Amino acid sequence: MPHPFDRAHLRAFFCARxxxxxxxxxxxxxxxxxxxxxxxxxxxxAYSKMGVGLFTHSQGKIRMxxxxxxxxxxxxxxxxxxxxxxxxxxxxxxxDLGNCIDHLWRFPNVTTDELSLATQTSVTSIHKFIKxxxxxxxxxxxxxxxxxxxxxxRNNRLCVDCSHTFKDTAKQLQATLxxxxxxxxxxxx
Numbered sequence: 476m477p478h479p480f481d482r483a484h485l486r487a488f489f490c491a492r493x494x495x496x497x498x499x500x501x502x503x504x505x506x507x508x509x510x511x512x513x514x515x516x517x518x519x520x521a522y523s524k525m526g527v528g529l530f531t532h533s534q535g536k537i538r539m540x541x542x543x544x545x546x547x548x549x550x551x552x553x554x555x556x557x558x559x560x561x562x563x564x565x566x567x568x569x570x571d572l573g574n575c576i577d578h579l580w581r582f583p584n585v586t587t588d589e590l591s592l593a594t595q596t597s598v599t600s601i602h603k604f605i606k607x608x609x610x611x612x613x614x615x616x617x618x619x620x621x622x623x624x625x626x627x628x629r630n631n632r633l634c635v636d637c638s639h640t641f642k643d644t645a646k647q648l649q650a651t652l653x654x655x656x657x658x659x660x661x662x663x664x
Contacts, residue, residue: 571596572609579614586616587627605629 546561553561602619618627
């Protein structure tokens with residue numbers, strides 16, 4: 476079984492052990508430093524080896540700033556990053572995206588449901604990939620549901636019918652407000 480830390484984690488780990496810190500392992504790829512003795516040497520080491528600002532300086536003191544959160548997918552604790560998910564879920568998302576792209580390369584006319592069945596990726600994940608623009612627009616049969624009526628669409632949040640309905644309703648509401656409160660204020664014309 477491989478060691479749960481990579482090289483940067485190991486350097487920070489040994490630095491913390493030298494300075495008598497306790498270390499709490501949260502998962503295979505993340506851990507917390509717990510202790511009362513802070514030193515500038517350790518803060519510098521943690522900054523350079525761990526990447527994200529684990530410590531902050533305020534009023535001449537070094538304070539621990541744990542930027543951790545619960546993963547929205549699996550619920551595990553992770554150090555915040557630009558993806559807002561833990562390492563395991565991030566790797567699963569990358570693997571699912573890679574499988575989908577490989578399948579689309581071989582079968583470009585596949586639908587969203589067929590892609591989901593062939594790659595064992597959830598339909599909601601595929602919808603998310605399409606909305607984020609991870610797939611080329613040339614795959615014309617990949618769709619996701621309209622947020623209002625559920626009609627399959629390829630771009631935007633609403634289908635053409637729902638967007639026309641919203642625009643007509645907004646115009647009617649604007650006309651009603653302009654007629655009702657003509658003496659009080661004037662709505663955009």
